[in-house]
Amino acid sequence: MKAIAVQPGAGVPDVVERPVPEPAPGEALVRILRVGVDGTDYEVIEGSHGGPPSGDDRLVLGHEAVGVVDDPNETGLEAGQHVVPTVRRPPPGTETNEYFERGEPDMAPEGAYVERGIVGAHGFMAEYITSPAEYLVPIPADLAEWGFLVEPLSITEKAVEHARATRSAFDWQPDSALVLGTGSLGLLTAAMFTATDDFERVYCLGRKDRPHPVIDVIERLGATYIDSRETPVAEIPAAYEPMDLVYEATGYAKHAFESIDALAPNGVAALLGVPGDWAFEVDGGHLHRELVLSNKAVVGSVNSNRAHFEAAIDTLEDLPDWLLEAIVTGIYGLEAVDRAFPKAAARVPAAGDGSAAIPDDDTTIKTAVEFTAI
Amino acid sequence: MKAIAVQPGAGVPDVVERPVPEPAPGEALVRILRVGVDGTDYEVIEGSHGGPPSGDDRLVLGHEAVGVVDDPNETGLEAGQHVVPTVRRPPPGTETNEYFERGEPDMAPEGAYVERGIVGAHGFMAEYITSPAEYLVPIPADLAEWGFLVEPLSITEKAVEHARATRSAFDWQPDSALVLGTGSLGLLTAAMFTATDDFERVYCLGRKDRPHPVIDVIERLGATYIDSRETPVAEIPAAYEPMDLVYEATGYAKHAFESIDALAPNGVAALLGVPGDWAFEVDGGHLHRELVLSNKAVVGSVNSNRAHFEAAIDTLEDLPDWLLEAIVTGIYGLEAVDRAFPKAAARVPAAGDGSAAIPDDDTTIKTAVEFTAI
Numbered sequence: 136m137k138a139i140a141v142q143p144g145a146g147v148p149d150v151v152e153r154p155v156p157e158p159a160p161g162e163a164l165v166r167i168l169r170v171g172v173d174g175t176d177y178e179v180i181e182g183s184h185g186g187p188p189s190g191d192d193r194l195v196l197g198h199e200a201v202g203v204v205d206d207p208n209e210t211g212l213e214a215g216q217h218v219v220p221t222v223r224r225p226p227p228g229t230e231t232n233e234y235f236e237r238g239e240p241d242m243a244p245e246g247a248y249v250e251r252g253i254v255g256a257h258g259f260m261a262e263y264i265t266s267p268a269e270y271l272v273p274i275p276a277d278l279a280e281w282g283f284l285v286e287p288l289s290i291t292e293k294a295v296e297h298a299r300a301t302r303s304a305f306d307w308q309p310d311s312a313l314v315l316g317t318g319s320l321g322l323l324t325a326a327m328f329t330a331t332d333d334f335e336r337v338y339c340l341g342r343k344d345r346p347h348p349v350i351d352v353i354e355r356l357g358a359t360y361i362d363s364r365e366t367p368v369a370e371i372p373a374a375y376e377p378m379d380l381v382y383e384a385t386g387y388a389k390h391a392f393e394s395i396d397a398l399a400p401n402g403v404a405a406l407l408g409v410p411g412d413w414a415f416e417v418d419g420g421h422l423h424r425e426l427v428l429s430n431k432a433v434v435g436s437v438n439s440n441r442a443h444f445e446a447a448i449d450t451l452e453d454l455p456d457w458l459l460e461a462i463v464t465g466i467y468g469l470e471a472v473d474r475a476f477p478k479a480a481a482r483v484p485a486a487g488d489g490s491a492a493i494p495d496d497d498t499t500i501k502t503a504v505e506f507t508a509i
Numbered sequence: 510m511k512a513i514a515v516q517p518g519a520g521v522p523d524v525v526e527r528p529v530p531e532p533a534p535g536e537a538l539v540r541i542l543r544v545g546v547d548g549t550d551y552e553v554i555e556g557s558h559g560g561p562p563s564g565d566d567r568l569v570l571g572h573e574a575v576g577v578v579d580d581p582n583e584t585g586l587e588a589g590q591h592v593v594p595t596v597r598r599p600p601p602g603t604e605t606n607e608y609f610e611r612g613e614p615d616m617a618p619e620g621a622y623v624e625r626g627i628v629g630a631h632g633f634m635a636e637y638i639t640s641p642a643e644y645l646v647p648i649p650a651d652l653a654e655w656g657f658l659v660e661p662l663s664i665t666e667k668a669v670e671h672a673r674a675t676r677s678a679f680d681w682q683p684d685s686a687l688v689l690g691t692g693s694l695g696l697l698t699a700a701m702f703t704a705t706d707d708f709e710r711v712y713c714l715g716r717k718d719r720p721h722p723v724i725d726v727i728e729r730l731g732a733t734y735i736d737s738r739e740t741p742v743a744e745i746p747a748a749y750e751p752m753d754l755v756y757e758a759t760g761y762a763k764h765a766f767e768s769i770d771a772l773a774p775n776g777v778a779a780l781l782g783v784p785g786d787w788a789f790e791v792d793g794g795h796l797h798r799e800l801v802l803s804n805k806a807v808v809g810s811v812n813s814n815r816a817h818f819e820a821a822i823d824t825l826e827d828l829p830d831w832l833l834e835a836i837v838t839g840i841y842g843l844e845a846v847d848r849a850f851p852k853a854a855a856r857v858p859a860a861g862d863g864s865a866a867i868p869d870d871d872t873t874i875k876t877a878v879e880f881t882a883i
Contacts, residue, residue: 242679242804244774300678301806304671305616391797400618406801413794420787423765426809427780430616432675433807435800 137469138261139504140193144182147479148196148260150469158265164206165218165271167506169466170260171199171283172475174318174386175253180479184409185254188227197260197504198222198252201274201282210268217279218271219448220264221441222286223248224256241293241438250438262506272444278451280509281459284323284501288447289439290407291324291382296443298380298405301432305401309379310335313361313371313397316384317341317349319501320407322462323454324382329356330453338375340368348498352461368393378402386410391433395422400429405436465502475502511843512635513878514567518556521853522570522634524843532639538580539592539645541880543840544634545573545657546849548692548760549627554853558783559628562601571634571878572596572626575648575656584642591653592645593822594638595815596660597622598630615667615812624812636880646818652825654883655833658697658875662821663813664781665698665756670817672754672779675806679775683753684709687735687745687771690758691715691723693875694781696836697828698756703730704827712749714742722872726835742767752776760784765807769796774803779810839876849876 136155141148158164176196178184187194204216212218223240225231226249234243252258274282299307312334314325321339328337337358343349353360359375366374368390377399383390386408394404425431439447467475477499510529515522532538550570552558561568578590586592597614599605600623608617626632648656673681686708688699695713702711711732717723727734733749740748742764751773757764760782768778799805813821841849851873 237680239679242775244803297675297678297804297806301671301675301808303677304674305613306611388794388797391800392793401616406797408797409801410794410797412792412798414790414792416788416790417793418786418788419766419791420762420784423762423780423782423784423809424786426765426807427783427811429618429809430671430811431809432671433800434675435797435803435805437801437804 136262138195139197139472140195141180142193143179143186146181148180148472148476150472151193153195153261155263156265158206158208160208161210161267162265163204163208163210163212163268163271165202165220165264165266166205167200167202167259167261167264168279168509169201169283169503169505170197171287171501171503173199173287173320176476177478179253180476183411185250188249188255188257194252195257195261196252197258198250199283199286200259200264201279201285202259202264203279204271205263212268212271217274217276217282219274219282219285219444220251220259220266221270221272221444222250222253223438224251224270226255238442239440241440241443260504272441272448274448278448281451281463283503284459285444285447285451286439287320288323288327288450289443290320291327292443292446292450293439294382294405294407294436297434297436298403301403301434302401307401309333311338311376311378311399312336312380312382313338313340313378314382314384315340315368315390315394317343317353318384319462321384322349322352322500324384325353325358326356326454326458327450329358330450334380336376338371338378343497348461349500352458356458369396371397372399380405383408388413389415392417392422395425395431395433398429398431401431403432403434405434407436462501463503464498464500466505467502468505472504475504477502510636512569513571513846514569515554516567517553517560520555522554522846522850524846525567527569527635529637530639532580532582535584535641536639537578537582537584537586537642537645539576539594539638539640540579541574541576541633541636541638542653542883543575543657543877543879544571545661545875545877547573547661547694550850551852553627554850557785559624562623562629562631568626569631569635570626571632572624573657573660574633574638575653575659576633576638577653578645579637586642586645591648591650591656593648593656593659593818594625594633594640595644595646595818596624596627597812598625598644600629612816613814615814615817634878644815646815646822648822652822655825655837657877658833659818659821659825660813661694662697662701662824663817664694665701666817666820666824667813668756668779668781668810671808671810672777675777675808676775681775683707685712685750685752685773686710686754686756687712687714687752688756688758689714689742689764689768691717691727692758693836695758696723696726696874698758699727699732700730700828700832701824703732704824708754710750712745712752717871722835723874726832730832743770745771746773754779757782762787763789766791766796769799769805769807772803772805775805777806777808779808781810836875837877838872838874840879841876842879846878849878851876
């Protein structure tokens, strides 16, 4: 079968030939339909995050998948059932641990998990995968075409659940939410916030020039676009309003600190980005005092568990087709795999200032690889 | 009657003469027994925090009080009932607002409250005070001698409640807690943590030389003393263990950031200090990434509400007498009020390096002023 693998640091993924996997007892064989591409994939491709299983020099990519059960292998799943696989698995040579037993692999510390397609385990960009049935979340057939969005939506489901938890010791009545980032996760999150009654007003911060399809999406959602070049994060309360929730999906470390000033009293900042080391000056006394005197919270969130996938499937059902069609800017078969990874294909050596010199493919939002036509 | 008032910035509090207040309808008249002194009082005395009600140039100090109902004034309280007053009240000219109506004045933003003895309202260091009955929390008579510790204990009750809330979206099983600070709040908190089964192991960070009564208290509690001069906060995981909870009671802004590295995966840092502005460099990329990849949280907490006072009274009942006697190093009548404020009395002009030149009165932990002998 065909799969998409990468030698971390090589800069571009390749189509490789692999044997169709055999399901072990308790595992089902799943034929993959589509697999989404996200920023983590690019980090794996460039070698800055994750890596192959030990003993392997290549990693099969892909952690945002939707497939269909090919051989249930007596797992209780049904042949033809559409499923979305979760990402974390117990480390090699172990069957489980306390985090997996509790259904909370997303809370496992480093060393207590591998992540399929990211670190220590092959991913889902293959014609077939096997997985223990407990990690396969059923999805209605009519959502299968968008099923590769369930994993990124689940990331937000978890982050928002944890952010709300931080505010659960009092009667929190949020009205305003600010999403930092206009990538696919930022847009999906802005869509989730506007699709529910959770927030009266939603803002989305980016650095795009008008006219731009991303700004069109934000405004069609009923959200407000904020240009970070005109309004830095810390100045948003004065220019717009203080935010009850800030959702950071930029990986830009200064945003983590500036968010504290963007928050309303009793607000919470949910951090999702994974920046590299970067030393800079902050007014630490001011930030510390602000957190305390205004009862603010900051919460980091990574990965998601089966319950978040299930919530994400419910959310996906509520998102309008126009939005999904606007966000998913390209679905490519194996013959055009380069187009599914435009940032990798277009990569040129990093500039000396530390910024990766990726030309801004400014109309691409979210791509996916299609292994089986739907 | 006698009261203790300060002209902010004057540097020392004075005993002043005031009329005995008349309770308005809904208010009781309370005869004050004892009032504790804490770091906030010193900030008010030196003029760096809070201030008198508008139109007044002096503020009656004191927010950690215990008293006895003198005239219930048809409020439903009973004469002779021991009570502890809460601190926040609606701003002048208002009777209530949504935060007070919800019983959560501790979550009110600036402008939606005054604080008795701190900002905008006279405090409890007087022979008599009046208060609406709803802000008077009954305390058993046999705890009255220590009742001035209920307010500081309530601060920790709230902070820990909010810290636990941040971890309520998953099955958090904390074992280790680190208290930053060996002042009275730090020691009371370490005592609370060791008095309950909440944490298997409790650590307390300070900068005292052995032998020292504060270190003796920490060790008698069964906690571990960590000298910050030998083990900086960020190195505590390597030297001791990663901490599930960090409780910051130093007001030293770098601790807020170093705490993130002191935390175990899934841990939470509760911040309580109120530092002034202070710019310094942090590895913001590292801290942001650490928050995200290890699902960590930081939560600021200020003030406390009636429910926290009630919890604090339960906690006070469980604290051993030896501890209370060790922490409360002096209770002084009005004739010796200078001794209740040793740091104010001993203050000399601040050194040029910005550190207040307060001689370290190294054996004083907690003092109180006694208005009525118990």
